[in-house]
Amino acid sequence: MQKQSIWLKDFKNNVTVLDKDIDCDVLIIGAGITGLSTAYHLLNNNLKVVVVDKDEIGNDVTARTTGKITYLQELIYTRLKKELNEEVSKKYLESQLEAIDILINIIKKEKIECDLEQVKSFVFTKDKKELTKLKKEKELLEQFGINVLDYNNAIGVNDTYVFHPIKYLMKLKEIILNNNVAIYEKTNIIEIKKEDEFICLTENNKIKAKKVVLACHYPFFLFPLLFPIKGHIEKSYIAAIQSKNRQMSMINTKIPTISLRYHNDYMIYLNNSHPISTNNNDQDNFNNLINTTKKLGEIAYIWSNHDIITVDHLPIISQITDDLLIGTGYNTWGMTNGSLAGKILSDIVLNKKNKYIKLFSLKRHKSLNTFVNILVEILRNGKSYTMNKISKDKNWYSANLEFQKINDKDIAIYTDDNNKKHIVYNKCPHLGCSLIFNEFEKTWDCPCHGSKFDIDGKCLRGPSKYNISYKK
Template identity: 30%
Template sequence: MTKYQLPKHPESYWRENMNIPDFPPLDKDIEVDVVIVGGGITGITSAYLLANEGMKVALLEADKVLGGTTGHTTAKITAQHGLIYDELIKSLGKNKARLYYEANRDALNFIEKTIHQHQINCDFRRQDAYLYAENEEYARKIKQEAKAYEKLGIDGEIVDKLPLDIIIRNALIMRNQAQFHPLEYLSHLVQHFTDKGGHIFEGTTAVNVESEKEKPVVQTRENKRVTASYVLACSHFPFYEGMGFYSTRMYANRSYIVAAKTKKSFPGGMYISAGQPTRSLRSVTINGEEMVLIVGESHKTGQGGNTMKHYEALASFGEYVLGMEEIPYRWSAQDLTTLDKVPYVGEITSHQPKILIATGYRKWGMSNGTAAALLLRDQVLDKENHYHALFTPARFHVHPSLKNFFTQNADVATHLIKGKLDITDTNPKNLANDEGAVFRMNGERKGAYRDDKGELHIVDTTCTHVGCEVEWNEGEKTWDCPCHGSRFSYTGEVMEGPAEKPLQTYDFKMLDIATSEDSGY
C-alpha cells in the first residue's frame, strides 16, 4: 500500500483546461463524401487530411471528441514499441518489419511538420527512447532486438546503464523520438477541420452500416442516416464488423498511469521496461511544473483483480526511482492487440471496399493512429500507398496468427464458463458508499454499486456482446468484460465496444422485494 494519497477519482491530465468546443448531435439525414466514426487521433487526423483535399466530411462521435483512448494516452510518439522488430522479422519477414518502422517514423515526422506548419503549442519535444532489461532473460532479448535494428537500418545503440536509479542489465536506445500534449495538438486539427467546412456531431452513436446500396449508409442509434461514398470506422473497436469477426481477432488490455511530482529531477528521455510488469516513464509539464508520468501494470480487460492495486504499485515504483511528493492525477487506458501485433487498417472485407477500419494499435496509438489516418486518406483518394499490404485487415499469417487465434479464443471460452460459476455471498445492502461487488439475486448473478450519495445501482452482469460475465473495476467504477474488453458504466451504459447494448438495470427498490424471499444469498 503506497503512503501517498491517490486521487479518489480517475482523471486524465490531458483533458484539464482544454477549450474544446461542444458539437451538436446529428438531428437529420445527411449525405457527404466521407463519414468518419470516432473522434480520436485517427478520426480527427483523417478528417483534417480529407478536408484539406476538398472533400465534404462528417465525423460522428458517440460521446465527446478526444474523450476516449486518445484522451488517456501516455502520448509518446515513437517507433520503439517494445520488443517488436525481432518478432516481426521472424513472423512477417524483414521487408514488412522495415515497413512497420517506416510507417511509424513517417507518422512522427508528419506530426512534427503539422505542428510547425500551424505553430501549435503542444509541448512537442524530441527525446531518445530507452527499452531496458532488468534480468538476463530480457537482456538476451534486448540483444536480439538490437540485431533486428541493425538488419532494418534503425538508429539504435545498446547501453549498460540509465540516467535513472534503476539497476539494469542493458538497454536499447532508439534515437530522436518524441512526446507531446496530444489534445493541444488535436484540438488545433479539429479547428482547422471545422474552418474548412467539416462537420462534427457529438452524442451520436453509429450502430450499423447498410452496405448493399451503391453508397454505404451509416445508421445511428437515434435513427438518423448518413450516406457517403466512404465510411471510415475509426472508433476504438470497430462499431461495425461486417464479416471481419474482429472481436475474435483482437484482445483488449488495460494499463495504468499516475502523474507524479517527484523529489528527484527527471533526466529527460522516455523509458519502458522489456519485462513484466511493464514500467514506463516520461516527463510532463503540469501547471508550469515538471512532473513524471509513471505507466504500466498491463493486464487483459476484466482480468486485473482489484485495479487500485495497480495504481499503488506504480506509486511505489515511482518512490523507489525518483522519490514522490504528490500524485495529482491518475487514469487508465485501454487498447486492442491484433493477432500479429500489427494494426488492422483498410477495407473491412474484400467485399466491402468502401468501408474502411483502423484499430489494434497495441498501446502505441499516437504513431500507429497517425499512420492509419495517412493510409486511409490515400485509400479514399485512390492513391498508391506502400503500407497497404502490411496493414490490410484481410491478412492472416499462419505464424503467429493461427496460434494466437486459438489462444485468445480459448481464453474467452474459459472466462465465459468461469463467470457463470462464480459463487458469492455478498449482500448489496451492506455495501459502503463508493463500493461495488457481484452478488446473487434469486440465484442469478448481478452487480451492485453504491455511489457517493448512498444510492444503489443494480445491473445484470451478463455482457450484451456474447454473454460473458463482467467484473467490477474498482479503480474506474466500471463493469469490464474479460472476454472481448467491453466496458460499462456503473449505471450500465456502454463505454467501450464491441458491446452495443447497455447492461440490464434494476430498480434497487425491487431488491427489497427479491431479498425478502428466496434471494439466493
C-alpha cells in the first residue's frame, strides 16, 4: 500500500525555476486545474503570460482529487434553490454543463490522452429520511430539462465523465509551453505589492505584472479577502482499491460523504469527510477507511485531500480589484469549476463578456442563509483557533512526540523509528494556529486552514508560504 495519490504514479515533469526578475502582462499564481486552464484560454492573445507554482504543476489539491467530471453534485440544486433562489440553481446547472463541454472539447481538440471515460453518475442514500430530498432533486433537475434516471435509493444521469487529472494537466502544460508561455515551478510567491503595477516577490526575485490571477486554492493573504469567513475546509480520505471497472461514479447525499468511481483496475473510494477543524486523529481516520474498504479488495494507494466549502456553496471566480482576479472555493467540484474558472477569468482579462461573471462574483447576492453561514464560519474559526491553543485533549498525540518552549517559541520534536529527531516550530506561519501531527502521513497539519508541512517542517501545501523547520 503506497501512501500517495494514485495519479502521482504517472507524473513525469521537468521543472524550470525562476532565477531572474521578469515582467509580464498577466501573472497566474498556481498551476493546478484553475491556473493551467486560465493560461490555456489566454494563449494567442498577444499577451505575455507567466505561470508560477510553489511546487510542481497540479501537485496540490488537483493531484489528489477523485477526478469526476459531473454536474450531478450531491443535492446541490435543491440546496441552491432553498438557500438562494431557483434562478441561481438553474444558472449553476447551466454553468456546470458548459464547464463539462469546455473540458471535453479541450481534451478532444488537443487529443489529450487522459483516460477519459463517459460514465453514468449517481447520487444515492442509505437513509430512508433522505429519499424525499433525493426525489426533490430529481424533480428540480427534470424541471430544468435534464433526463434523470430513477432507482429505489438513487438518481442518475448518463452524460458525465471520469478522467486522469494529472495526465490532463501534464499535456496542458506541454501545450502552454509550446505557445511561448513560461511556467516556473518550485517558485513560491511570498508577497504581492501594488505600485503602478503588481510586484510579486519570490524569495530571490520579483515579477512585475499588469494583472494577477490567484489560482492558488486557499489565498495566502488575509486582507482584503477575509477568506476564513467565506468558507471552511473539508478533508476526506481516499483509497484506490484493486477492482473490476464498473464504469460509473457515485456519491451519497450527505456528510460524511461516501464517493466512488473506477479507474482502470481500481475502485477509487472516498469516505469520512469532515471540517478540518474537527476529527483531528488522522491515524483513526485512515484506519476507518482501511477497515471500511477491507471487504472491497486490496488497497494499492491511500491518501487524503481537502477543498474549500463556501458559505453559499457557489465557487468564487471573480475580480477582487480591477486587475487582481481569483478562482477558488469549488466545494469539491473543481474539475468542472476549475475548468470554467479558466474561461471566465481569461474572459475578464480579455475584457470579453461572460454570462457567469455575476453568478460567481465576490459581490454576488447574499441571502439570509449566507449571512447565517458566515456567522457559523466566524464562530467555527474562533472556536477552532481558541480550542487549538488551549485544548489539553491531544488525542492525536503519539509517544514519540514531545513539546518544548525554546526562546519563548513552541517547538515540537518527533523521534522516528531510527531514533532520529525531527524538530519544528509548532505554529502555522499563516495565522498562528498550533499544528497537529498526522502520524499516518508523517506530516504536520494545520487544523485551521489546511497548510501541511513534512516531518522536517518543509511547507508542502498552503496557504502557509513558509517552512516551520527549526533553526538554532
